Amino acid sequence: MQQEFRNQLEQLRQQFVASLPERARRLEEIWSHLRHLNWTEQGITVLQQFARKLAEASTHYGFPDLHHTAGQLDSFITNLNALGRSFGGLEHAQLQEHIQHLSRAMAIAASGNARKDPLPLNDRTAPYPEAQGKTIFVIDPDRVVAALCNAYLRKAGFTVEYFDNPQSCMQRLYLDSPSAILMDPDFERAGLKAITSLHQIKALLTATTPIILMSGRTDVNAKLRALRAGSTDYLTKPLDFNFLVEKLVHIISENTKTPRVMLVDDDQDITGLQAEILRYAGMEVLAVNQPLHSLQHAARFKPDLVILDMHMPDMNGMELAVLLRQDPEFLLLPIIFVTADTDATLHKNIKALGINALLTKPFEAADLIRVSQQALADTSALKNRVARVTRQNQQPQQINRSYFFTVLEEELHTSNLGSQTSALYYFSIDKLEELAKQLGPVDFAELHDQFCRRLADTVGSDEHWMDLSNLVACVLAGKRSPEFHRQRGEQFTRHLSAQPYMIKGKSLSLDIKLGIAALNPALGTANNALLSAEQAFEASLSGAATASATATTDKNLPDFSHIVFSRDLTLAFQPIISLEDAQIEHFSVLTRLRNEEGDPIPAGQFLSRITQPGRRLELDRWVLQQAVSAIAENSATREQATLFIHLAEETLQQSAFFSFAANVLRSSRLRGDGRLVFMLEENWALNHFHQTQEIAKALENIRCSICITRAGENENIIPMLDQLATRYLRLSPKLTNKGTNSALLEQLVNKATQQGIKVIATQIENSHNLSSLWMQGVRLFEGFFIQPPDSGFHLQNDIIFAKEFVQGNGFSSR
Template sequence: MNDKLPAELLALREKFTATLPERSRQVNELWSILRHQAWSDAGVHALQMLAHRLSGSCATFGYPKMGDAARALEQFIQHRREQGLDFGGIERERLQALVSQLIAALLQRGDEKLPEAWQAAGLKATPTAESATVFIVDDDQVLANLLATYLQRAGYQCESFTTPSDCLHRLAEQRADLIIMDLGFPEAPLLGIDAIQSIRELTGGQTPIMLMSARTDLAARLQALRAGAANFIHKPVDFSELLKAVQHTIDRAMPSLKVLIVDDDEMITSALEKSLQQAGMQPLVVNQPMNTLQKAAQFKPDVIMLDMHMPKVNGFELAALIRQDPTFSLMPIVFLTSDTSADLKRSVRALGISAYLTKPIEPEKLIEVLQHAHHNTRQLKRRIERVTKTEKSSLLTRSYFFDALQRQLADEQRERRMSLIYLGVDNLDKLQQLYGHAGMARLHEQFVQRIADNQASGEQWTIVADLVACAMFNSIEEKTLLSRAEQLLSAFQQHPLRADGQELSATISIGILPLEQAPGSVNAAMAAVERQYELARQHPTNSVMLQQQQVAPEGIVFDPQQDLPVDRLSLAFQPIVDIETHAANHFDVLVRYRDQHDNLIPAGRFIRLLTDADKRMELDRWVLQSAIKSLESDSLTRESGTLFVHLSEDSLKQKLFLSFIANVLRSSRIRGDKRLIIMLDAQWVSLHQEYAAFVVKALRDARCGVCLIKLALESPFTQMVSSLKPEFIKLANDIPSQLADKTLSASALEPLTQACNEAGGQLIATHVEDSATLASLWQKGIRLFQGYFIQAPGIDFSRKEAG
């Protein structure tokens, strides 16, 4: 195998070498556009990304001089952009010199040598590799193929992708044991980090992600680690080190399910215990069924297996008792019994049982069922988290927290009398090396509980990453903020995290940012408070840092009287999730403005500047055209995706605009009716009933659907549903909270749900407080829920959940 390996890699190197003239042309062409036609921040960013790709791939393929020239250009641009500095005068001359050096290096290849690491002496398949699948994501296809070829020769199954969205689509069909992903992509300098969260949501955090980049700065590595990356490797890639990192990362991430076996027959449980141990699981046997709840509380299993017929308590009763405990309300339960009664099967499945198996059963089948039950439950928990306000620990879900923070930042009529507190465990990289994937998961569980136990009244806490939490605190007074920080540090000192039975010698650092000093976007505010945390982490004596100076605010630089700045506009998508079928085919379309610091500003912050009705209609036209283009650009969404779009009253009042909608759909590749849903405010419809009826008919003639939003429970609105027969109805935002605090009875929904059913529409619930409120809405037949999760631009919105 070794004698063939260098020849295979040499062929890929020749293929890469053949692309160098084209890469040189791309750099030269982009630089010419910047110099002679239109200087723009987007163009400079594109030049930076070209240099970024070359800095990693050139050296990897054995051209270190080219790599050095590309890296010098990338780092110069990166430094100027991060500092908010322009490229005038001598800096423009320096930039031109670096571009010229890179072009010369690409054209003058020199006498470069094949990297010694390519020789790969002793390369052979490992036990890990023989059954492992690796996905490689890099926009440089030749480099991705090189990594895939090398890993395949080591025995791994490999697939390569040029974008994170392509990888996400494949993950919906095929499980991966490891994902290797570039840190930067043309769409955004740190898109790899943004994509980590999407992949973790899709896989339930079960697939480790290894980031690679030519960037060597500590900030990039820390961002990757906090986002959830399991490892980080640098370009140029050292292949011997790559193999070690791949095997090490996969080995440490292998899941070990904890299974509680409850059966009074000791011979059966002994056999089951051995089978599960051989499969790498952690079983715990309970032969005294009355001790089940106590043992479960101590063991904290991932799955519970129950026999049906046992002394003192049968399996059906025990499952009901388990479900009554909030800790185990979503616990996957598998029945393994010799009873084949059809009536019994129906009864136990009413309790939400994951599987009903009949003895005897083959060990392989049992293992498969247990893994599937655990996987499905993780999927359900993630779906519930997407659409609810709080987690089981009473902490806010991250999506809700960011939504609430954005509302605080966007409200210019109210003083920002709140602050962000960012708390994290230091030395995450060392902890990862010491305890691995499973150990870090246990530490994180303790961390979450410590935060929940120590949150004070009025604080809103969320978990933003592994061993990192953030809170909105109702004060901007320095003395109060520092006092609260000291209380938190003291709490972790008194009750430290524990690993392998020992107290963890890890330190805690805290960064604080008063919101009155924060920029107006969530990403920028979080970056600012994280910088304070970094200062505290690096400080030799002070574990708390408080922002003292105003952060540079974002700016909306377009003139409302000039053309709409479409180059700075982008779309985001908010899923409407079907909890029952796992599907997320419906998306609320949101518009964002990207300021000069790459902060994404929500519509509420800039639409108010569009005082002219024509400008608001121009924005609506851009949103419609861009949304349809996004929908039709991907084969999956083109077949099944549905977009919900807000339009201004100015657009709805214009009959020509309704014709424009029909023309956009007619000229698109979208097939089928009601793939575009126009949202109409119920109050507006109530005030303009005759014209609203005309609008609804015109939309249906254009093959669109209608969604009434902010629908209250009063009788006039129920009658509106009966007359207009909308395809979708969004409940008013305050209804779930009224259900949660018992000021509204679930029975009050019945007239509306009945009218909705008779009209053939579907109800959508938003702003759901918790899983208990979700359950009451579920019992009323509501299956569609919209939470607080918003998918970032740059990552394809057509996301399906695996399994």
Template sequence: MAVQDSAPAPDEPGARTRTRAETPPPHYWRRWVPDAPAAGGQAEAAVDEPPAEPATGVALAGAAEPPPAAPASAPAVADGGGAQEEPPFRVLIVEDDRAQALFAQSVLHGAGMQAEVQLEPEGVIAAIGRFDPDLILMDLHMPGLDGMRLTTLIRQQPGCQLLPIVFLTGDPDPERQFEVLESGADDFLTKPIRPRHLIAAVSSRIQRLRAQRRQDKPGPLRNHPETGLATRAWLLQQVDEALHGGARGGLFFIEIGSALSLRERYGYAAFERLMAEAGRRLARIVAPAPLARLNDNSFLALHRDADEAALERAAVAIRERLAAESFPVRGDETLHLRGAIGYAALSHGFAEAGAALEATERAALQARLRPQGVAAHVPPSEQEAQEHLTMLEGQLELAYQPIVAVAGNDLAQYQVLLRLRRPDGTLLPAGQVVPVAEASGRIADFDQQVMEHALHLIARRKAEGSPLRLFVSQSPRTLAREAFAEWMAKTVADLGIEGTSVVIDVRLSDALIHSVTLAEFCRRMLPLGVQFCLSQFEPGQEAEALLAQLPLGYVRMAGRFAAAHADPQLRDQLRTAIDLAHRLGLQVIGQQIEDPQAAATMWMAGIDFVQGNLVHSVGSELDFDFQSAVL
């Protein structure tokens, strides 16, 4: 793609004019640097002087370092009675075409800015954490992950919601410009572009961003005024500083076990007092490391400059000392708390605090399954990381399976099932795709693509006069992102659809770990009418307590209950679970129904909906006849 119109021969009419239109004078290129000549000086006479040829040894992701650029800085800003010089503007150029990237980089370098090129879309998130850009200059059409999907992924990252993203593309389609802006971009520039236009568009947005940052409030409060523990925001800020400063040490995710059961047994007020006291004692145990309470039953501790080889011993010691503590709860009754601890070494190269927090949380999940209750984050090897990227290459395809009311219902409703079509034609199910997407940090992008498709499908069917309800699986890690909740609320409103047409499906195993996050997201969505389903339900004390504490509408039983007709004990468990759900006002779905005996057992147990191959197999069409479907 051409970056600018081909220049006419020097003897052509208008040659000088066109050259001047495309090439700013030298004082324009350097107008932000400290030694820039004054306007109207000698440099102003040299308006026809072309810019210096771009260097060939520029910095590319994964390439050699560039030669040092001339000193440059952003404009000075007032600070009391004097001026304070800001660092140069930083621009991350995401472009798979090397020639295009070098052109943009040379233009920005000439204006006194720092510009880094990222040729591979998959490396952009890491580059953001390393380079900390003021603005991203984004190409639209790139192999693998195009610019719009990459923008969506960036917006899901902590601290990137307001990062300016400007597209620079040769795509002339005006409709595409609207799509780009709707994806979360801030501006759309069309190639070929004049250098002065590119500089002005980039610099004006960065100036506004930095002005806004200067007006922001001071840093987060260090200590919570009631508990005295570190605040979550301050501690995560410390994690960011430690990561960017190259500090060694570790991050510990400490989870108190059986939290839902404890709350159910002693009540919310007593449970809250118990967790507050647990926090105070944990703070003494981990001192001098700061400790913050993350949610109802989990805490985060940061050991800076600690011996990373001794992190496991430290985690074991924290758990043992907590278990030795005796906590009064009611009258003379006392109890001992058990906990699971996941930890991660800061030297693993996390891009930012959010990534480190997710890693330690996943490690805590593994710790719950181990007798010693401790687990370390083990980053994937280069081979595993490449295998993850390779596995996720392809095109998302969605399939649907009807969810049919036992008593009959005209409303069409389907479960949306994710599939990934590999370049070789292989079709991978969600069970293979989701764990890899979570491990590689791509789950939010996948989730949003699926949800976006579902919402637009609901809107289209509504316009056609054939409304439907869709059950859409989502990861709690996606629901925890502030930007996702805002995006979903805006999309539902913009499309004019009823929130009750969407049911967000969350697995029981995920909900037990992320109950606080999930409850907060549910509260944000309830005013819209969005409903929730707890999937893969297995009876148990914590799971049953969760039914009463989350604003659910549906429960989908685990697949093993489809065999209840052949197992009296399983049949009794099914009936008990359905009765509990009905007492709480929830509707129950039986899945994997393959034969009439299974359907009959579900019906006698009081099930509300069934799905499975007996009703209709999974397919790519939404053509099931719900009006005639009565079991």
């Protein structure tokens, strides 16, 4: 075993040696770019990152001379930056000499004539028991170094998945969660930019999943940024792999929760035996022998899994399962049935409850452990999917003033003048002093507390806020485009102003105003940034800021006559998920227009600009072709994925379009019925019911179907369902979130269920609404996040921006 591992390490070293010529060409490319094209600070940063990563890799693979030479170049650049000196004159000659030395050292190592140290070797021969069944996601831009890391982790017993960038890892996280993430945040051309991805990655994980950063950066600032961003630990490269493995084992063990299992069976001997089996498997067990007391025990014990006997006195297992699931707290509770009854109809009825497994007595102990562990794992993944469907309230990121200004100063110094900048939002009201005198100090302070609570409810996990004085507060938002900051700021003001504030039983309406200051190094200090935001706020009182923002939006949206589809337009995909199936198989297709800064503009903001005859039909054809090609070319989505596409009604009324759609399907690799679903809004369908019937019939002829969107805004849709061939209803958010007409919602879902129509709920605000919809029969949910179907999906798509943009503006598929 040890010799096999040694051979594996030697093969990896040979791969590193084989990569050196390509690395040498990369070095020459960077140096040529610096000398002849663009002698910039960013270029110097790229060169230093190259040297640092080469020094790391050469250390790991036992090339001390190469490590020393690369380290000298890294140190030379660091020292010049610390002294504030330029790279001209004598410094230029010295830098060139370092690069020449490094090129020679790489050539010697590639030729096999370099001095080599023995490979690092972990003397431990047996895997760690704690690593078994644990998956580690490794994110590292250097594949050769990552291969060595992966070898040690697998030898320890971990399962490893590798990603060369944070975005591909985030796409994978939508489907599965690891036991830990190991990430190098220092990517070429980006500095420590990947640290900013940490917030988005953490949002896709459970709260206890550890993230360990590993980097060649040893400066305190890098470590502080990593810890503030939410990493569990920060390790400095080159790594001691023995220490890394032990660190992971320790952290994962500390974060591993002992699952709680509640057994319900009137036979004490059976529950006693099952309890011993599950305790042996590392679970905490509560045995309940009086079924009528099960709900009280569940409320106190908070089980992660319930195992029920079917036939019991007073209450059978099916009745108990229904009662448990009626409690929103236990909606997603995994349930396993055990029974000696072999009746096929009974088994079918039990499985219809949405249980995780059914065991027929007698069964082996190993079977009980296996299905219990599988049920717990499936439910953990399910809860992650539910969390992404529902919009969870964020914890308020209020911090003390000292820390707020420290973070603000750091953002100022790390900002650039590109299209993506951090910003400071300044909130208050006009005539603040007059209101303070009118209310008096006590009531004014109470009003301020309500204002702060609303602000805290709106602040995201990657934003910080601080109140400066009564009814004056600031929010620090991360690097985004100016358009995004404008939209995000307006979202804050709408929330803060939407509902009246209550003072001594009387309502008081506030018109919250906003000032936004883009952060850049020219501001110099945090106080200057605050002054700039306050000045923007003062300008907003006269409407100047709003006019400016409107002009900017118009400027950034080009005339549609000049748009080139493949250049200016892109597609994004919004998953529609089932709580019963881990695989996402339904995708709503979203059309996005890139503005001058490259930001994706939702279709609802630019479709109205299409005024040329036939141009919308041309656009719809392009969308259909691109969406089908993207799904068909991906092996993970080709066989099962369903596309929901929202095209213009006038497009769907042209018979020639159906021939075109049929040809697109025939020439693709998609097979099966119903792979394309075309969406029509309820209001249009009711006002043009005959045309809708014709469209549905024409789509059925080419093995496609329709989905009625915003369903339930008009109760007349219910009797129309008997006359309309449709497979899906996409509910109006008014029904699913505000609960304005629960009776109509119940009638609509019941009618759809009778007709075999699948119902989709969208923009669910919280898990309690989801619980209620689940109990009423809704099985498909469209969340607030946008993603490609998987990591192999290559359409360009700014996932995080799109997710937050949709959340803030209520956009879905238009």
